[in-house]
Amino acid sequence: MTGRARAGDEESAAAGGRFSLPLLLAAIGVIAVNMRVTITGVGPLLEQMSETTGNSVTVLSTLTSVPVFTWALLSPFAHPAARRFGLNRVVLAALVLLAIGTAVRSLPGPEFSLWFGTALIGVSLALANVLLPAVVKRSFGTRVPLVTSMYTALFAGCGALAAGAVVPLSHAVEPGGGDTGWRFALAAVVATLPIALVLWIAHMRGFGPDAGHPRAGRAARGPSVWGDPVAWIVGGYMGVQAILFYVMITWLAPYSRSLGRTELVAGFDSMIFQVVGVIGSLALPLVMRGRMERWVPAALPLLTIAGIGGILLAPGALIVWIILAGLCSGASIACALTLMATRAPDHQSASALSGMAQSVGYVIAALAPITFGALHTATGGWTASFLFVLAAAVAQLVLGLAAGRDRHVFEHRRG
Secondary structure (H helix, E strand, C coil): CHHHHHHHHHHHHHCCCCCCCCHHHHHCCCCCCCCCCCCCCCCHHHHHHHHHCCCCCHHHHHHHHHHHHHHHHHHHHHHHHHHCCCCHHHHHHHHHHHHHHHHCCCCCCCCCHHHHHHHHHHHHHHHHHHHHHHHHHHHHHHHHHHHHHHHHHHHHHHHHHHHHHHHEEEHHHHHCCCCCHHHHHHHHHHCHHHHHHHHHHHHHHCCCCCCCCCCHHHHHCCCCHHHHHHHHHHHHHHHHHHHHHHHHHHHHHHHHHCCCCCHHHHHHHHHHHHHHHHHHHHHHHHCCCCCHCCCCHHCCCHHHHHHHHHHHHHHHHHHHHHHHHHHEEEHHHHHHHHHHHHCCCCCCHHHHHHHHHHHHHHHHHHHHHHHHHHHHHCCCCCHHHHHHHHHHHHHHHCCCHHHHHCCCCHHHHHH
């Protein structure tokens, strides 16, 4: 075991003596349940939303990019906020803001509420996305890959269920779909959010004081992660792996419809892509160990290359290609989040690296559905759009070769 691993275990043991790790694990799990459902439920409802708002599907598809742009802009501020106010308090604020944003997005009336609520959701998820890897690093030591894979499997699985459930929910409330139906469906998918709030508050009570450092200056913050080459590799890997997910949750259902499949079947196609992602997330710690840890980040995109190549060459077997791409998507996000923890020597560095990497990553990811849609509109077909995703998979492979090396942020400054 390395010195860094031992330090992580000591940090975990110290934290574990003050609060319940099972309670924290439960809290992280229920938070994860609510992290993707607010985004993945949008794609299958785009046609209903288009009919009731009068906007085109292409315009409304940017709803999935609004939170991602927000993450890109605000992720760097999550780490300073956690230092100032305390990690636990900022996560709590993120959960409260997520509840408010979901409610505002589902309000009937002016279309502004749809976009503003989505932006609030983006702010809340920017904080949660960045800080959860730091929470895991602080509390779980060398079990980071296992815990990370568990919570990424949860948000992938529940995101998948949301994608498959929103259309039936909308039709149950308003037969044939409509304004009331899709708004209710988008609100219903976060029904477990109050449980997440209760569990996190219970965790905070057991954890004890976590007041942060209100007067912490630049010197206390240490060197900037933005100048670290390892951080840029992790950020680039985060971005290119996310292209597949955000393209597929936005455009898989419309693509499936273009093949003659029904709205309900297209929603289930999107769900299947995300369900198999759960398997990918859970499988990651089984393969990302020993000597294989070095090569897994580069090996994962081979599944995407096979899946997207299949879509281009044999679209009739769509379900097979969805499964291959979904396996890569689930494993890749777990791998990227694991790298944010394992490429940092402590939880403070993990928080800084996570903020920087997710900011860089989500700039790339936010542009992906828009680029995909623009290529589709410009060419009138799907080939150029899927070639774009294929190119992203190749970039992930190249960056994965660099990310797999056992290096850490700030290592060159420590000599």
